[in-house]
Amino acid sequence: MNLLLCSLFREKKRRRVVELTEKMVVDGGSGRTCEWDGRWNHIKKFLERSGPFTHPDFEPSTESLQFMLETCKILVIGAGGLGCELLKDLALSGFRNIHVVDMDTIDVSNLNRQFLFRPTDVGRPKANVAADFVNNRIPGCCVVPHFKKIQDIDETFYRQFHIIVCGLDSIVARRWMNGMLLSLLVFEDGVLDPSSIIPLIDGGTEGFKGNARVILPGMTACIDCTLELYPPQINFPMCTIASMPRLPEHCIEYVRMLLWPKETPFGDGVVLDGDDPEHIQWVYQRSLERAADFNITGVTYRLTQGVVKRIIPAVASTNAVIAGKSAYIPLNNYMVFNDVDGLYTYTFEAERKENCSACSQVPLDLHFSPSSKLQEMLDHLTESASLQMKSPALTATVEGKNKTLYLQSVASIEQRTRPNLSKTLKELGLSDGQELAVADATTPQTMLFRLCFTS
C-alpha cells in the first residue's frame, strides 16, 4: 500500500511542480519568506536522510521539504476536537497549503479541548477562527477556511487535494466524504488510474477511546466496507418510552419526543434546541415530573442535556493522540486506541467487502417478492447493517418514464408519494431485474440496485 502512496505522490508532485513552474514564469514568481535558521531541522532529518526502515522507493532529497512547503495541498474536514489538533500537527510538520471545512460555530463546551478558540470567539465560525489562529501562530502557513457543509461543495474543489484528513463527528458525513472520493476515481478500460486516488485519513474519538484509519479509495477498505464496526446508535423502543419507562433516560426521551411536540412550550413549530438553556430547563422539569410518576430517580440537568443533544464525552488528550496518529501515514490501515486502563493500541488491516454498497462497483441485488410492500424495501434500506441508510429516496423507470416511488426530504413530494409505501411492488409497476436508483444523505452519488423478484 505504501508503494502506491509513494508513486502517487511522485506523480502528483511532478505534475504540480510543472504547473507551478509555468505559473512562476508568467507571474515572475513571488516570495513570501518567513523562515529562520533551524526551523525545519526536526523534519529534515526524515526527509533528507536515508534509513533502514524507510520505503524502498523513498529517496532522501532536499526537494521533499519544498514539495511539502509549497506544493502539497491538504484538506482537513472538521475544525473541532480533531480538526484543531490536525491543523496544528500538519502546520508544524511542514505543510502550508491547507484548507479546512466546518459548518459549525463555536460553543462554550468546545473550549475544553478545541484550543484554537477562546471565550470571545463563541458564536463565530470554527473554520474561520481556526484558520486565523494557525496562520498567526505559524508564519508562512496558509490555512484557507470554508464555513460550509461538505455536501455544499462540489467535486472540483475536492479534486485539487493530495490528501484529505477527516475529523468528523457523524457517520453520515464520513460516508458522504467516502462516496465523494469514490466518485472521483477514473477507470480506463476497467483499470483504476492511480493518479485519481485521493487518500482519505479518518479519525474518531469518544471519551478515552479513538481510532484512525487510512483509506485508498478504490483500493483498500472504504468506510462502508466496515460499516458494521461502528456501534449502533442507542434508540429506545417507543413502547418503553410511552408507557413503561424504567431509566431516567426513558423519561427524558418521553418529554423530548412526545411532550414537546404536543405542548409546543415555546410556540408553534418551535423545534427543541439542545443549545438553548431555557429549552433544556423545560425538558428537565417535565422529565422530573415524569420520573416521579414512576418512582424513577436519577434525572439531572446534565443527563437531560446529554440525552437531548446525544452528547459524547470528550477530552483534549484523546483527540491529541488520534490526531497525532492520523498525521503520520502507517502500514496497516486501521488503528484503535483506548486509555481507560493503562494504554492500549491495536493495529490491523481492514479488508474490503466484496459486495460493499459504496465501493464494489457492482449494482447490488434487492430480493423481494412482487407482493411485498414498498415500505418493506424502505425498511431494509434503513435497517440492514450493511446499508444503514438514513432517509432514502427511491426512483425507477416505469413504462419508459422516470417515477419517484418515495421521497422524504421534500414535504410536498413526501405527501404525494406516501401512499406508495403501502402498495406492493407489483402494483407500482416494477418488474423483475429492473434498476432502482436510491439517493440518500450517506452518499453524494445515487446508488443503483437491481430488483430481483422472489417467488
Next chain:
Amino acid sequence: MAATKASKEQKYDRQLRLWGDHGQESLESAHVCLINATATGTEILKNLVLPGIGAFTIVDGHTVSGEDVGNNFFLSNNSIGKNRAQAATELLQELNSDVSGNFVEESPNKLLDNNPEFFNRFTIVIGVQLPESTCLRLDSVLWSASVPFLVCKSYGLIGYMRLVVQEHSVIESHPDNALEDLRLNQPFAELKNHIQSYDLDSMDKKDHSHTPWIIIVAKHLERWLSEHNLQPPKNYKEKEAFRQFIREGIRKKENGVPEDEENFEEAIKNVNTALNPTKIPSTVEDLFNSEECNDVTSQTPSFWVMLRAVKEFALNEGNGSLPVRGTIPDMIADSQKFINLQNVYREKAMQDAAAVSKHVECLLQSIGKVGYSTYIANRRCRCLGKNSSFLRVVRCRSLAEEYSVDTVNKDEITSSMDNPDSEMVFYLMLRSVDRFYQQHSRYPGVYNYQVEDDISKLKLCVNSLLQEYSLNVNIKDDYIHEFCRYGAAEPHTVAAFLGGSAAQEAIKIISHQFVPFNNTFIYNAMSQTSATLQL
C-alpha cells in the same frame, strides 16, 4: 462567583461526564511541574491546562532556539534567545484563564543542587527530554517525597513514557466491561423474598411478559437446583439445557405457538451473565492479603483503612462476599417491576455500605483517629461499596531499581527480545543513546556529517550496555543505524501523540480515577504500534 461556576460547568461539560465534579475538583487543586518546555513538554501541558488544572510551573534553563520554534506550537520566532520556560508559559497560560502558570529559569540540575526540596510541593512532576543522570537524581528526591514522577521522551519516531510512583490507589477504576453483580447463585435475604413474591404460573399475560429476566432466571434456577442436587448449570451442555428449560416457560397460544415474550428471550440470552458465580476477584484478594491492609496504624493512608473495612465486611456481614454493587442492567419489564427489583439491590447496597462505614469507624477509633469522622465520609463508603470489585493499587518501582545491575528486570528484557523487533529494542536503544550522550556530551547523528561515523560509536554503547547488565540479546544493526538517523529529532506528531498519552496518565494520577499504566510505555510511530513493559 456563581457566574464563574456556571460557565465552568458549561466549559468543562464534556469532561465532567467522564470524571465527575469530584474528579474536576482534584484537577483544580493540582499543581503540575513540567521540566523542559520542548514540543513534547508543551503538548503534555496543553492537555492539562485545557481541562483546568489548578497551576503549572515550567522549569527550564534553556534559551529558545530556531529549531525549538519549528516544532513547538507554544513558542514563537520572536522568543528566540529568550528563556524557554518563560516563553512557553506565556502561550500556554493564555489557553485557559482558570489556570495559574509559573516558570523557573533554571535547569533541574541546578535546582537539585541548591534547593532539592523545591519539587516536593508538586502533585506530579513531568520530566521531558532529560538525560539519564538527571532522571536518576530527580527519581531519588521525588521517591523520598512520595511525589509521582512521569518521564517522557520523543526521540525520532519513538515515544517513551515511564511512570514512577511508590503506591497509587484507585477506587474508581471505571472498568470497560465489568461483570454484573446479580448474586443469583447466592441471593441475599431481601432478594430471595422478592423473588418469592412472584408466582409466574398465576400471572396474567401482560405481567408474565413484563417480568424482569433476573426474576425469570432466578425462578428457573430454583427449580433446576432442586432437580440437580443443588448444582447449578456448569458446562456448555448444561447451560444449553438450562436455556431450553427457560424457553419452555414461555406461554403458548391456544394453537400451541409460543407467545412473543421478549423478556424470556432476554433471560435466555443472559444465562451466562446470570450464572456468573459471586466471588471476590483475585486482585482484591491480593489487596486483602497485603501488609498495609492487615497492619493498620495511625500512619496508614485512608485507602488502606477503607480496604481493611471492606475486608472486615467480607469476613462478617458479607459472608465471604464483597458489598453488593446495587446496580442492575436495563431490561424489558414494566416500570413498577423493574423499579422494585432495582430498589431491592439498591437498598442492599446502601445497607452494606453502612456496614462498611461502621467498620471504618471502628478502625479509626482503634488507631486513635476518632475526631476524624469526616476523614472518610459516608459518601465515600457508598462509592467504595459500589466499586469494591474494582479496587486497584498500582506500584511503579523507582528508576534506581530499574537501572541497578542487581535489580534490573532481566527476564522481561530477554523474553521480549526473543522477538528482536519487539518494542523492547527501542527501550534498549534509548538507554544506549543516553550512554552515548554521557560519553560524548551530545546525541548521535545530530549533524549530517556525523551520522555514519556515529553508528560504530553508538554500537559500542549498545554493547557496553548489554554487557553491564549481562543481557544476552541481539540488537540488529538496522536499529543502531536508525537511531543515528534520528539525530535526536523531536517531530511534532510524535510529541503530540505522547502529549495526549502522558497528559491522560497524569490526570489519572491526579484524580485517582481510571488505572495508570505500569510502568513503561513505548510508542513506535513507524508502525503505529505500542507496548507496555514492566521494568
